Amino acid sequence: MKTRYSFGGDEHIFVEVDKEMSLEAFFKSLAMTNQIKEKNIDGIIEVCPANASFQIKYDPDKIHPNDMMDTLVGIENDVDHIENVLETRIIEIPVYYNDPWTHETLMRFRERHQDPDGTDLEYGARINNFDSVDDFINAHQETPWIVTMVGFVAGLPFMYQLVDREHQIEVPKYLRPRTDTPKHTVGHGGCFSCIYSVRGAGGYQMFGVTPMPIFDPNQKVNHLKDFMLFFKPGDIVKYRSVDRDEYDQILLDVEEGTFEPLTKPVTFVLDDFNNDMEGYNKVIKEALYVN
Amino acid sequence: MSIKVITPGLSTSVQDLGRPGYYHLGIPLSGGMDRYALRVSNLLVGNDEGAAVLEAAFMGPELLFNKDAIVAVTGAGMLPKVDGEAKSTWASFVIKAGQTLSFDFLTSGARAYIAVSGGIDVPIILGSRSTYTLGALGGFEGRGLAAQDELPINECDISKHTEKSIDESLRNLPQKPGELRFIPGIYWHRITEKSQATFINDTWKVAPEADRIGYRFKGGEALDFVDREQAFGAGSDPSNIVDSCYPYGSIQVPSGSEPIVLHRDAVSGGGYFMVGVVISADMDLIGQLQPNKPSTFVPVTMEEALIARRERKEKLSKVRDFLS
Numbered sequence: 001m002k003t004r005y006s007f008g009g010d011e012h013i014f015v016e017v018d019k020e021m022s023l024e025a026f027f028k029s030l031a032m033t034n035q036i037k038e039k040n041i042d043g044i045i046e047v048c049p050a051n052a053s054f055q056i057k058y059d060p061d062k063i064h065p066n067d068m069m070d071t072l073v074g075i076e077n078d079v080d081h082i083e084n085v086l087e088t089r090i091i092e093i094p095v096y097y098n099d100p101w102t103h104e105t106l107m108r109f110r111e112r113h114q115d116p117d118g119t120d121l122e123y124g125a126r127i128n129n130f131d132s133v134d135d136f137i138n139a140h141q142e143t144p145w146i147v148t149m150v151g152f153v154a155g156l157p158f159m160y161q162l163v164d165r166e167h168q169i170e171v172p173k174y175l176r177p178r179t180d181t182p183k184h185t186v187g188h189g190g191c192f193s194c195i196y197s198v199r200g201a202g203g204y205q206m207f208g209v210t211p212m213p214i215f216d217p218n219q220k221v222n223h224l225k226d227f228m229l230f231f232k233p234g235d236i237v238k239y240r241s242v243d244r245d246e247y248d249q250i251l252l253d254v255e256e257g258t259f260e261p262l263t264k265p266v267t268f269v270l271d272d273f274n275n276d277m278e279g280y281n282k283v284i285k286e287a288l289y290v291n
Numbered sequence: 292m293s294i295k296v297i298t299p300g301l302s303t304s305v306q307d308l309g310r311p312g313y314y315h316l317g318i319p320l321s322g323g324m325d326r327y328a329l330r331v332s333n334l335l336v337g338n339d340e341g342a343a344v345l346e347a348a349f350m351g352p353e354l355l356f357n358k359d360a361i362v363a364v365t366g367a368g369m370l371p372k373v374d375g376e377a378k379s380t381w382a383s384f385v386i387k388a389g390q391t392l393s394f395d396f397l398t399s400g401a402r403a404y405i406a407v408s409g410g411i412d413v414p415i416i417l418g419s420r421s422t423y424t425l426g427a428l429g430g431f432e433g434r435g436l437a438a439q440d441e442l443p444i445n446e447c448d449i450s451k452h453t454e455k456s457i458d459e460s461l462r463n464l465p466q467k468p469g470e471l472r473f474i475p476g477i478y479w480h481r482i483t484e485k486s487q488a489t490f491i492n493d494t495w496k497v498a499p500e501a502d503r504i505g506y507r508f509k510g511g512e513a514l515d516f517v518d519r520e521q522a523f524g525a526g527s528d529p530s531n532i533v534d535s536c537y538p539y540g541s542i543q544v545p546s547g548s549e550p551i552v553l554h555r556d557a558v559s560g561g562g563y564f565m566v567g568v569v570i571s572a573d574m575d576l577i578g579q580l581q582p583n584k585p586s587t588f589v590p591v592t593m594e595e596a597l598i599a600r601r602e603r604k605e606k607l608s609k610v611r612d613f614l615s
Binding site for chain 1: 311312315316317318416417425426427428429433474476477523524525527532535536539540559560561562565567568569570571593597600604
């Protein structure tokens with residue numbers, strides 16, 4: 001893991017903590033961005049953490065780019081000894097897998113896909129060596145995921161699967177991006193899961209939809225009244241497969257203002273996770289379902 | 292008071308100086324693509340520089356005023372007319388209650404800024420009145436203008452206003468061909484030296500896919516990548532990276548074929564490598580490039596970028612002094 005710094009024009013600095021994705025890179029990026037925010041450095045306009053990198057936007061009229069760069073490099077030395085502990089929350093996200101809307105969309109863009117004769121779920125199951133689509137869905141909803149970046153469009157979470165690398169679901173993006181993706185599609189590209197917060201273009205494979213809104217610019221949805229965006233980096237997500245009836249019921253509950261996402265506080269300790277991933281995931285899930 | 296939209300033009304939206312501070316959650320900056328022209332339009336009618344105005348791309352709207360107002364149009368060469376009578380761009384003029392503002396065809400640039408005394412009074416969302424269409428956020432009901440919309444305008448005393456215009460030297464339009472200065476960086480090292488040279492030496496053309504999210508360019512030679520084993524999580528194409536933030540002004544080149552410069556409604560991140568970032572002083576010019584406009588990417592140093600930035604600021608102070 002080697003950090004690389006680059007100017008992004010005269011108003012940004014781009015910091016790549018590592019070329020490849022790992023929880024260690026994410027935690028270091030998060031630690032550095034938290035430190036930067038805490039220091040309230042004059043001239044910094046915005047700090048944007050990403051999966052294994054981050055970006056600083058600053059005002060070069062207030063701080064010279066070279067001084068900005070030196071400050072960031074100094075902060076890297078400060079965080080090297082920080083313990084990777086995250087006080088966060090775990091959220092259950094209901095997913096209607098293999099739903100008719102993403103199915104209709106993926107059929108419409110079949111010529112842009114690696115496997116024009118199957119579905120995205122069938123393709124994902126096959127190239128990840130699962131015996132059936134059901135087994136694949138089960139692997140997808142059984143383990144927790146951690147939000148390592150929010151962005152692309154409003155409030156869209158990128159999630160990294162909390163299992164060892166060998167067991168992570170990995171799929172390429174579409175050969176050519178689609179011009180349409182249903183709102184609330186649960187997608188997957190590279191090693192990342194995502195939830196499309198708005199309808200629009202996209203290149204991730206499509207596995208299902210969630211009935212739970214994650215972005216509401218009008219702030220009418222109950223759980224988005226205080227702030228219009230649901231996710232932030234560090235959130236932990238547990239998907240749960242629901243059928244059509246439950247999907248429809250949740251939509252109705254959202255409409256009537258009675259739906260509340262199942263959310264619990266949880267502490268994530270990276271070393272403990274690395275020592276026993278399976279055991280630690282049980283503990284995390286217990287935080288959601290037992291306590 | 293209010294303005295009634297008779298015809299909306301091609302793509303007209305409410306914009307101010309933007310919505311910084313939420314990029315880390317995927318909400319882009321938004322705001323006028325040519326912020327210089329936006330500021331000047333406001334100064335000409337006596338508004339705060341950052342008041343909300345209309346940004347009209349490629350074709351002007353037709354607007355009916357229900358009260359007297361001062362109006363100024365800057366940016367693109369799109370001649371304003373009041374009840375058919377021609378007025379000037381980069382100048383303020385009076386429009387009376389019951390009169391209609393319309394526009395001639397575009398002769399230069401791409402986006403006109405239409406400021407109205409008092410400013411457009413749509414709700415402030417996350418600190419700004421700017422429209423972010425993809426997120427259905429801000430502006431007039433989260434979208435571009437449509438016929439029959441009634442745009443609320445802040446009340447304002449115009450009795451002491453005198454008509455003003457600014458000198459031609461203080462107007463801003465792209466050179467021929469468009470020159471976009473950029474600082475090479477971020478993943479510039481991912482392409483071969485030969486491709487670094489062709490990227491700079493080739494003349495690119497603005498593609499039809501040029502909007503507030505980003506400007507696509509085509510016609511230059513495809514870029515070749517330095518060999519490497521793809522990093523875990525990055526995806527299989529050599530142009531893929533582990534999804535990262537995309538700076539405003541960053542130049543990404545998906546599959547190495549067509550560069551895209553992200554603009555005010557940028558997607559905030561994604562999995563394509565970037566060859567660098569256009570300097571802040573040249574971002575306004577991009578919003579004035581028409582499709583098919585020949586353009587080149589000119590590498591500059593940080594010091595050159597900061598000098599250009601200072602020149603832009605000085606030009607704006609001259610306008611402020613001139614109009615105060």
